[in-house]
Amino acid sequence: MTRVLIAEDDSVARRLLTVHLEKWGYAVTCTADGTAAWEAFESDANIEIAILDWNMPGIDGIELCRRMRAQRTVRSLYILLCTANNAVGDVIEGLNAGADDYLTKPLDRGELRARLRVGQRTLSLETTLRRRIDELNDALAHVKQLQGLIPICMHCKNIRNDGDVWQRVEQYLADRGNVKFSHGVCDECLEKHYPEPATP
Numbered sequence: 001m002t003r004v005l006i007a008e009d010d011s012v013a014r015r016l017l018t019v020h021l022e023k024w025g026y027a028v029t030c031t032a033d034g035t036a037a038w039e040a041f042e043s044d045a046n047i048e049i050a051i052l053d054w055n056m057p058g059i060d061g062i063e064l065c066r067r068m069r070a071q072r073t074v075r076s077l078y079i080l081l082c083t084a085n086n087a088v089g090d091v092i093e094g095l096n097a098g099a100d101d102y103l104t105k106p107l108d109r110g111e112l113r114a115r116l117r118v119g120q121r122t123l124s125l126e127t128t129l130r131r132r133i134d135e136l137n138d139a140l141a142h143v144k145q146l147q148g149l150i151p152i153c154m155h156c157k158n159i160r161n162d163g164d165v166w167q168r169v170e171q172y173l174a175d176r177g178n179v180k181f182s183h184g185v186c187d188e189c190l191e192k193h194y195p196e197p198a199t200p
Contacts, residue, residue, distance in 0.1 A: 002120060004049045006030045007037030007064060008082070009056045013107070017051065020109060024116070034059030041068060048076060049119050051103075054083040054094070062097045069098035076126040078119035082107065 004026045008014040014030055021028050029044065031037040035058035041047055050068060052061040059067070061081050068077060081099035083090060094102050100122070101115055151160040152169075159172040170181045185194070 001025065001027045002048050002123075003027045003029065003044065003046045004051060004116075005037060005041055005044075005047045006051050007034055007056060007061070008051070008053045009033055010053070013053075013105075017107070017112075020112065021116075024113060026116075033057045034061065034064050037064060038067060042071070045075065048123055049078045049080070049116065051080045051082060052099075054081060054085075054090075062094065065094070065098040076123045076130075078123055080115060080119065 002025075004021055006014060006017050006021070006028060008017060008030075009032055011032070014032065018028050018030050026049075029040050029047065031040055034052075034056040037050075037052065037056075038059055041050070050064075052064050054061040056064075061083070065079055065081065068079065079099045079101075081094040081097075081102045082105055083094065083102060084105045086104045091102055100119065103112060103115060150172075152158070153160075153166065157169055158166040159169055160166050161172060161175075167175075173179055174181070
């Protein structure tokens, strides 16, 4: 369940937002001013969406955006900034402060739900991208482990690992390259070790 933080000083607007979001299946944390919203945000790392009023007592929506963006550097966060002003300058200021989108007051229920869905799609894409990056980093780490000078015995072909222990080649590569082996016999060894019986 997606966790949403609401920061709205108007009690009626705050109540309507809470009712709508809970009806749509969101887990809601509701606050009446910017200071309380910041404290709730700091104490709950699972908040994924924030709906912030621009003008609030204490910390306003713009400053709240900046603080949230500065703190949340690992987990994804989608911020909707609510304002009675839809002037281009205000929109630009809000986006530059870290908001992902904005809503003009009075809020339209259909528009709010649509923008929340956009936020969820964005969060899902960011999560998928972060997982792919982690997978690529893991793969790169394995590749780096197989680079460089490898000490190998000239007779038995065992390899000395980082702990100064000799291992079979198969085990050494499996530990570092996430690979599995299926054994076979090459043509040269087949002829050497399993010669065809002489024809009488």
